[in-house]
Amino acid sequence: MSGPASTPVSTPVSTATAPRAEAPAPGPPRRGRSRKGDRVLFAYTWLVLVWLFLPIAVMIVFGFNDTKSKSNVSWQGFTFKWWGRLGDYPELTGALWNSISIALIATAVTTALGTLMGIALGRYRFRGQGATNLVMFAAISSPELVMGTSLLSLFISMGVQTGYWTVVIAHVLFSVSFVAVTVRARVVGLDGSVEEAARDLGASTWITFWRVTFPMILPGVISGALLAFALSIDDFVITQFTSGTTTTFPLWIYGAVRIGVPPQVNILGTLIFAVGVAIAVINTVTSRRRT
């Protein structure tokens, strides 16, 4: 994505060695009145960022709202009391556990299937590769609504009762291609001579895979798994069509909109957000160290 294109022209000699992040990238318009343009752009960017964070801030702040009514809309004073009453809605707690356990199971299955696919696509040339890519592209780009309705059509036609396990099936379906693509990218970039060396030194295929190949593609597998987990725990549309009477965290919130969303939802949302942010930051920092 980056490469020499983003290093400054003024120092052509050092392009190969200059750490590109340190270099002040010379943006296109940079003479005369462009300084004013820069300031406008800067302000615009921050306005958009504020807009992006506005609902998140509201979610976090209203978890501390001492609301008396069912609708948690207007500010009525600061309180910590909802933190002590997180379990007030057993159905909400149950829905959250459903979300987490579904995401864990779906991630495990997705990661296994997707990793195998990614290895096959990255390493081999075979008949049917184009068709596989096409189906994967379809899985990534088709509207969730179409996937949800067609899955429900299948389950109805086959007389399958929708519930917990049909949600797991659906979640594996929409995330497996993402894992396959992530792992494939990693496999394509592999140095084959390392595996060759292992085999020359007498390692069996099995040993070579687990001791050499797998550790090298592991970062791709981990980011694929994280992506699958994030997609699963956040999914609403396909889940609504395949869940029957099972409830997940997003489904419970959607159902509660009409009668009023309690502050507990804000707090649980804040906690999930915090965990996600922590993982993202750790991932960014460690990947920066790795490269």
Added chain:
Amino acid sequence: MRRKLAPYLLILPGGLWLVLFLVVPLVFMASVSTQEGDVVYGFVQTFHLANYTDALVQYKTQFLRSVGYGLAGTVAAIALAYPVAYWIAFKGGSRKSTYLLLVLLPFFVSFVLRTVSWKFLLADDGILLQPLKDAGMLPADFHILATSVAVIGGLTYCYMPFMILPIYVALERVDPRVVEAAHDLYATPRESFTKIVLPLSLPGVFAGVLMTFVPMTSDYVNAAILGGPANTMIGNIIQTEYLTNNNYPVGAALSFTLMAVMLVGIFVYARALGTENVLEAAAR
């Protein structure tokens, strides 16, 4: 022999899953869409193609509205995302990845919860409107919820990263030396933008349009939470037919039509821009 089989064995489990739960269900939905009957006495296959024409005649408004909202949301997303992506790519300096993380962070909160948060924010007596009403700056009956503005705003918000990221990637690839050359040849900043940077970044915009228009048009959560009865989109109709009315044939016919419209739209769009261009952009 074993080596030849290896890729197929590796593909098999995942490939089977995709075929069984993505391709096969489409066949079943096609079949359901031409059935007749009801949920009590069961549905029978009668190849009743009138399901399609009936559904289209009845829900033409919602169809057109969905496409309109999708287009408006996509245009709004470009207008908001392009300058931000530009600023991060060219002025972000050493803090590029921090800015990108900032752009992505809000999307770590559940999609439904974010939309519900907007409902709080925009509520008639909520924290944005009530103070303005108290100050007499807005009439007491002013509202944003249950208008098309709320729904389009919600759609734009939900799919922002899918517009910012592809544009950013395209801008990041623009070779600064080309821009430098334009300056050396006495191009004004405006000329170097419209003649160099903008054309080079268009593949990113095309990819962004592809990644936002389709999900926006088929969305029903924003219309359900932020819209009112006058803002129903086709997704809401499909959801109601499937999950409330148990009228699967009509829901399936609408869903199939939606998919066909999207496919034709993508095809026409790809042809208009040159197929390779879009495929290349989509492949990124």
